Amino acid sequence: MSYLETAHRVYRDAAARVQKSLCCTPGPRFELPELTIPQTMEDMNYGCGTTVHLQDLSPGLDVLYIGVGSGMEALQFAYFTRRPRSVLAVDRVPEMLEVARRNFAEAERVNPWFRSEFVELLEGDALSLPVADARVDLVAQNCLFNIFTPEHLDRALAEAARALKAGGRLALSDPICEEPIPKRLRDDERLRAECLSGALPLDEYVAHVARAGFGTIEIRARRPYRVLDRRRYGLEKDLLLESVEAVAIRSPMPSDGPCVFAGETVVFVGNDDYFDDGRGHHVQRDVPLPVCRKTAAAMRALGREDLIVTGPTWHCAGGGCC
Numbered sequence: 485m486s487y488l489e490t491a492h493r494v495y496r497d498a499a500a501r502v503q504k505s506l507c508c509t510p511g512p513r514f515e516l517p518e519l520t521i522p523q524t525m526e527d528m529n530y531g532c533g534t535t536v537h538l539q540d541l542s543p544g545l546d547v548l549y550i551g552v553g554s555g556m557e558a559l560q561f562a563y564f565t566r567r568p569r570s571v572l573a574v575d576r577v578p579e580m581l582e583v584a585r586r587n588f589a590e591a592e593r594v595n596p597w598f599r600s601e602f603v604e605l606l607e608g609d610a611l612s613l614p615v616a617d618a619r620v621d622l623v624a625q626n627c628l629f630n631i632f633t634p635e636h637l638d639r640a641l642a643e644a645a646r647a648l649k650a651g652g653r654l655a656l657s658d659p660i661c662e663e664p665i666p667k668r669l670r671d672d673e674r675l676r677a678e679c680l681s682g683a684l685p686l687d688e689y690v691a692h693v694a695r696a697g698f699g700t701i702e703i704r705a706r707r708p709y710r711v712l713d714r715r716r717y718g719l720e721k722d723l724l725l726e727s728v729e730a731v732a733i734r735s736p737m738p739s740d741g742p743c744v745f746a747g748e749t750v751v752f753v754g755n756d757d758y759f760d761d762g763r764g765h766h767v768q769r770d771v772p773l774p775v776c777r778k779t780a781a782a783m784r785a786l787g788r789e790d791l792i793v794t795g796p797t798w799h800c801a802g803g804g805c806c
């Protein structure tokens with residue numbers, strides 16, 4: 485049986501009965517006017533962060549959600565789109581699709597604005613999406629892609645890129661690891677399916693995303709997710725897993741590689757009104773300019789006392805330099 489079949493079994497079971505510690509991280513409740521999330525959706529939230537960010541949402545969007553789970557985030561996207569079939573929600577596991585279908589019926593009962601037809605549920609695989617090329621403006625996946633081997637991750641990202649219009653956005657939430665996870669654990673199909681051992685270090689994860697043709701990547705959040713502790717997992721030391729939220733934009737790839745925004749800024753404190761590096765970065769005095777990691781490194785390398793480059797906060801909400 486392939487590891488993908490093991491994942492199928494794990495999520496068939498997770499659809500039949502709530503698995504309390506699967507994937508999820510405690511976070512604030514999503515409170516929006518007139519949005520009531522059915523308890524059954526919250527109970528089966530198997531995501532490790534959020535993919536729903538206000539700055540990516542505008543009226544008229546078409547959204548593709550991969551790995552629908554209980555349907556909670558698909559409902560949150562539908563809150564903004566509010567048109568029939570404006571959220572396409574794909575899942576490989578029929579039992580999970582059935583849970584989502586039931587939950588959307590309940591969501592319709594408790595949310596006067598919502599109609600189940602806003603979300604079209606599709607049985608299908610992230611590795612071969614049942615969606616036409618350039619069909620949507622935004623693709624989202626939460627805590628699914630980390631299950632895949634690096635080869636399959638590339639395929640899933642290529643499929644997401646194929647479904648997106650030019651300039652479209654891919655919202656991701658996945659576990660990452662501070663140090664590579666030993667092969668013995670990575671090869672454990674159950675741990676991988678449970679989002680515990682497929683995680684990659686952030687730089688590698690970002691490199692996979694960029695390779696799929698995303699020229700801009702914003703790291704929106706990064707926070708503790710799990711610890712693979714040395715006693716339970718037979719490791720030399722505890723290994724911290726974090727969850728990362730990132731949004732990748734299908735913009736042209738710069739010749740020197742992707743622009744990755746991690747919350748770094750440049751502040752000019754010189755005597756002039758502004759500093760211009762001659763490479764498209766105009767920094768007004770005293771006003772922090774969000775810059776990508778490449779530009780932050782280049783500005784630091786200038787070694788100027790009147791240019792202060794702040795470190796990564798791992799929280800970039802947009803508005804960058806390039």
Ligand SMILES: C[S@@+](CC[C@H](N)C(=O)[O-])C[C@H]1O[C@@H](n2cnc3c(N)ncnc32)[C@H](O)[C@@H]1O
Pocket residue numbers: 488491492495496507528529530531532550551552553554555556557574575576577580608609610611625626627628679
């Ligand atoms: C960890 S859960 C996350 C569910 C949901 N995104 C959330 O945040 O609660 C992974 C989801 O992906 C689905 N899934 C597993 N393998 C898949 C595949 N190859 N293609 C599409 N969906 C898959 C599972 O059935 C499950 O619903």
